[in-house]
Amino acid sequence: MAFDFHVHVGQYFTDYYSPPRVLRTLRLAGISDFAYSSTSSIVTDDPQFLLEERVAMHELSEGRAKPILWVTHGMLSHSRDLSLYMDEAGGRICGLKIHGESENWNPAKMDKPLQRVFDIARERGLFVMVHTGEKNKQCDPRSFDGVCRTYGDVPVILAHGRPLASAVYMLTTYKNAYVDTSFMPHWQFCELIRIARERNFVDRILFGTDSPIPGRYLKSSLSRHLRGRIAKSQKIAGDDWRKISWENAKHLVPTIKD
Secondary structure, rough: OOEEEEEEEEEEEEEEEEEHHHHHHHHHHOOEEEEEHHHHHHHOOHHHHHHHHHHHHHHHHOOOEEEEEEOOHHHHHHOOOHHOOOOOHHOOEEEEOOOOOOOOOOOOOOOOHHHHHEEEEEHHOOEEEEEEEOOOOHHOOOHHHHHHHHHHOEEEEOOOOHHHHHHHHHHHHHHHEEEEOOOOOHHHHHHHHHHHHHHHHHHHHEEEOOEEEEHHHHHOOOHHHHHHHHHHHHHHHHHHHHHHHHHHHHHHOOOOOO
């Protein structure tokens, strides 16, 4: 059994990944419990549309899908405290997410919109997931150095953990820094596990797949790919698999059911 900490629903370029479509793929892969955010937020900040997606996912998953609110500048302009987007009819929001490649967030300078997101997370007891990657400096994990220091009581999920050296620095330096393994190559996951055992931060690694996005780059079945990824990750993690695939997530999302 695995809890997938990084799943998406919604509009992505020309494709719409509906709740039934996403759930069908995950179930075929053996994933019944997961946290997800909507890529529809990139194209619309309509609270009713986004709520309808969450309600559908909540009902069809029987409450096993845990929503992460993908926050945009437009949403903050419509609702300063994001309360307009927090309707619990679609399940209680378990975290917030910002993506530095879809919008300009400046963690190094800790601009006001970013501070507002973290203030809301602190007030509501939520984690914040941030996109990391090599394409631009504001997505480097180390650009969140000041954020993790200032908001030491807010868990910060460094999605993808890339580049690895920067992610390891953050995990070693800040107890509120976490990494999810979505879109992480197996060799990188293997290295991350090795270092995590040496430096004692295995309890801050979270299994993720980024589903359904990997399916855009595959010629074979996405569900088959996910089953293979789970099996390989389990083999790499060994005795730590239970922590990485379930227990660590449960500390961040207490509503997860065993």
